[in-house]
Amino acid sequence: MDMISDFDLTGSNTMGLKSFARRAVIVDDPTILPALARESAASGLPLYFLGGGSNVVLRERLEAIVALMRIGGRKVARQTDTHSIVTAGAGENWHDFVAWTIAEDMPGLENLAGIPGTVGAAPIQNIGAYGAQLSDFFLSLEAYDLQGGVVRTFDAQDCRFGYRQSHFKTEPGRHVILSVTLALPRAWRPKRDYAGLDQLPEQISAREVLDHVVALRASKLPDWRVLGNAGSFFHNPVVSAEKAAEIAGAPRYPQPDGTMKLSAGWLIEQCGLKGFRLGPAGTYDRHALVLVNHGGATRTDIAALAAHIREKVRDRFDVELVQEPIEL
DSSP states (O other), rough: OOOEEEOOOOSSSOOOOOOOOEEEEEEEOGHHHHHHHHHHHHHHOEEESSSSSEEOOOEEEEEEEEEEEOOOOOEEEEEOOSSEEEEETTSHHHHHHHHHHTTOOOSSSSTTTTTOOOOOTTHHHOOOETTEEEGGTTEEEEEETTTTTEEEEHHHHHHOBBBTTTTHHHTTTEEEEEEEEEEEEOOOOOOOTTTTTTTOOOOOHHHOOOHHHHHHHHHHOHHHHHHHEEEEEEEOOOHHHHHHSSSTOOOOOOOOSSSSEHHHHHHHHHHHHHTTTTTTTTEEEEEEEEEEEESOOOOHHHHHHHHHHHHHHHHHHHOOOOBEEOOO
């Protein structure tokens, strides 16, 4: 293993937060993982894995070993009568993987186009957008168990997927996802039953849907390479139907258990916080749910802004917002 001391992570997180890791290592071969776990134990330094850095808020100094996930590869594992079975390495760029499936005439993931991050991070968060989520297509994944020292296969039931939730968030730091296998339907129909896609024609190609989704995201979300951000910063809160009825005008989405999902962005905007700025951190002027780094922000700045937003929403609506990005 080639360890790098005092590694600059500022360019390795999409919020562009100033951050240095005491030690870092590139993981492009899963066979180094046992030695990496032993090194973490021997040094007393925690071991953190970082993919695209699109769902993290990093402190200025990480007294840790940061493993940068770069395991690549993508392939068609097999074809069945109903599905194309595709596998990708955990370090593959998610959007590039989606675009590859479309180019190879295996549609299904187009509504999830444009989401930053890596394939390996996608199941952890059960990423979703425009009426689709990863679990809709999930078949299995391979993960290295840092405690047991073995590679395990997880099916959908093992992963315990929920709204932006999975088993890997309830047991953080134990498993390192190595590859993900998805089942893409051969009998494809565009999914257009979501705001922004509902005006698309019935006869449309998957490539056209992908392009439309990417354009929609660009119209609402800043390019992290230009204006640092981690996408949606808070989960859309799920509340009782009675509570939702108390909030006049709030967009609401019925859930199977009778609860209602509210728009966190709408709640924040109603508090007058769209385009709000607190020092070098602020909310995006086109989408209040996105916290942005105007330049030179640190985790302390982001935390202060997030706390201010949660307080304002709590005071006005008696609704608690839950942060989506993980803090390291």
